[in-house]
Amino acid sequence: MDIVGATDFSDNIANPLAVNFTVAKPVVDSSKPTVSATVQGTKITLDFSEELALQDLDGDTTAAEFAKVTVGATEYLVTAAEQDTNDKTKFTVDAASALGTANFINTTVKVESFKDTASNSGDKFEFAATLAKDTTKPTLVSASAKLLVADDTNSSADTDVVYLTFNEPVKVASGNLTTKSKNGIVYTNTVTTVSDTSGTGVDVDGNGKIEGSELNTVKLSIDLDANSTYSFELAGGLVSDLATNAIAEALSFNVTTGTFVPAPGTVTDSLVFASTPVVVNSNTALTVEYAADVTSAALTASNYTLGGKALPTGTQLQFVDGTKKVRVTLPEGSITANGNYVLEVSNVVDTKGNTVKGGKLSTTVDLKENIVPTASKVTVVDSKTFTVDFSEAIKDAAVTTVTGVTVKIKGAEVTPATVSAANGKLTITTSADFALTDSISVEFKSSNLVDANGNKVKDGVVTK
Numbered sequence: 144m145d146i147v148g149a150t151d152f153s154d155n156i157a158n159p160l161a162v163n164f165t166v167a168k169p170v171v172d173s174s175k176p177t178v179s180a181t182v183q184g185t186k187i188t189l190d191f192s193e194e195l196a197l198q199d200l201d202g203d204t205t206a207a208e209f210a211k212v213t214v215g216a217t218e219y220l221v222t223a224a225e226q227d228t229n230d231k232t233k234f235t236v237d238a239a240s241a242l243g244t245a246n247f248i249n250t251t252v253k254v255e256s257f258k259d260t261a262s263n264s265g266d267k268f269e270f271a272a273t274l275a276k277d278t279t280k281p282t283l284v285s286a287s288a289k290l291l292v293a294d295d296t297n298s299s300a301d302t303d304v305v306y307l308t309f310n311e312p313v314k315v316a317s318g319n320l321t322t323k324s325k326n327g328i329v330y331t332n333t334v335t336t337v338s339d340t341s342g343t344g345v346d347v348d349g350n351g352k353i354e355g356s357e358l359n360t361v362k363l364s365i366d367l368d369a370n371s372t373y374s375f376e377l378a379g380g381l382v383s384d385l386a387t388n389a390i391a392e393a394l395s396f397n398v399t400t401g402t403f404v405p406a407p408g409t410v411t412d413s414l415v416f417a418s419t420p421v422v423v424n425s426n427t428a429l430t431v432e433y434a435a436d437v438t439s440a441a442l443t444a445s446n447y448t449l450g451g452k453a454l455p456t457g458t459q460l461q462f463v464d465g466t467k468k469v470r471v472t473l474p475e476g477s478i479t480a481n482g483n484y485v486l487e488v489s490n491v492v493d494t495k496g497n498t499v500k501g502g503k504l505s506t507t508v509d510l511k512e513n514i515v516p517t518a519s520k521v522t523v524v525d526s527k528t529f530t531v532d533f534s535e536a537i538k539d540a541a542v543t544t545v546t547g548v549t550v551k552i553k554g555a556e557v558t559p560a561t562v563s564a565a566n567g568k569l570t571i572t573t574s575a576d577f578a579l580t581d582s583i584s585v586e587f588k589s590s591n592l593v594d595a596n597g598n599k600v601k602d603g604v605v606t607k
Contacts, residue, residue, distance in 0.1 A: 173480070175263050184275055190237070209223075210255070229501070230503065254269075302364055316338060325373050416504055457477075527574075547589045
């Protein structure tokens with residue numbers, strides 16, 4: 144920057160001043176969170192691109208709200224009560240009250256006042272939607288059975304299970320499940336009292352999550368015999384959906400049992416980071432460590448996000464020191480600002496099949512920008528001195544410590560008298576004079592010159 148005409152309080156005018164300075168890069172994670180939405184009935188499901196921070200949106204001095212949703216003129220504040228148990232970025236808001244006495248409404252939904260854990264505020268998201276009350280009773284889709292303990296044909300106290308899957312989430316009030324036949328033999332008075340009033344579904348496959356059709360499944364406990372075929376009848380009026388629409392008639396269904404298979408081990412959503420989740424090895428590499436050995440799913444780049452974004456194209460992942468640690472090598476230039484970035488992991492399982500606790504793991508990583516400086520220009524100062532500018536300021540270095548720099552004048556290699564880095568650029572002096580018209584080239588090869596964040600100068604040649 145040049146300053147011309149500067150005058151002090153005694154009217155003394157300074158000569159033109161040339162000032163060089165470096166402006167620090169912002170220490171921020173600048174990625175805004177985004178949101179998508181789906182509507183089913185009166186329920187609005189919001190899926191954010193990253194985890195949100197709690198805020199005090201209702202003005203009660205307690206930060207307990209994640210976002211504000213406005214349906215028509217009705218406002219809802221999104222809290223932990225609406226957060227998905229398996230996915231911390233997903234929320235479901237039941238906007239039934241916005242319908243009033245109507246069975247359906249065409250309206251506008253606005254999602255706003257949300258920000259991520261790095262305090263980046265998301266843009267308001269607005270869309271048109273039709274919300275409709277659920278007035279249709281559920282229907283039975285399928286039935287199955289499973290032996291949970293080894294079969295004891297002489298006991299009626301074995302606790303086994305019948306699974307009923309419907310077309311939507313349901314509850315089963317306490318009532319009678321009647322055995323109509325078993326292996327072709329008719330039974331006239333075999334009744335078991337059953338119920339499932341949770342309405343939250345069942346983890347049928349035992350993977351630690353309730354997902355897909357499992358959300359619409361109920362579990363009825365009953366003693367079953369191995370390798371048998373049953374015909375059951377569930378009393379009418381016991382099954383109702385979450386909008387209290389009931390199936391009035393009795394439900395008849397058949398199931399066939401197999402044999403009891405002992406579980407190889409309990410699979411849960413228990414996989415977590417190690418006590419030190421991440422170690423930053425350099426500006427381009429970090430090591431993620433899990434508390435247990437993990438499968439090759441930990442080497443899939445799409446299972447990670449950094450600062451709310453997918454890992455940059457060209458990122459490499461590999462196991463180091465066993466299968467608990469994953470080295471993540473980021474491509475040069477992918478981190479553009481110093482700061483704290485949220486690293487998020489999903490869909491990784493350990494070698495015992497345990498999934499990520501809570502559906503996602505996240506931790507904050509302090510990263511420095513990894514854009515390498517590149518030599519850009521040679522400027523002659525006098526007959527023995529010239530400077531080299533770079534794409535960004537390089538760090539000061541003493542005359543005796545600069546290595547990896549080769550100087551040629553008129554095509555012939557010369558040994559510089561001095562090579563020093565100061566004020567963001569490189570200054571080179573020669574022992575002999577050179578002409579203003581002489582060609583000058585400076586080659587950098589494995590140089591020890593770095594920028595303020597330790598990024599080494601890129602190998603290459605700059606000429607005049």
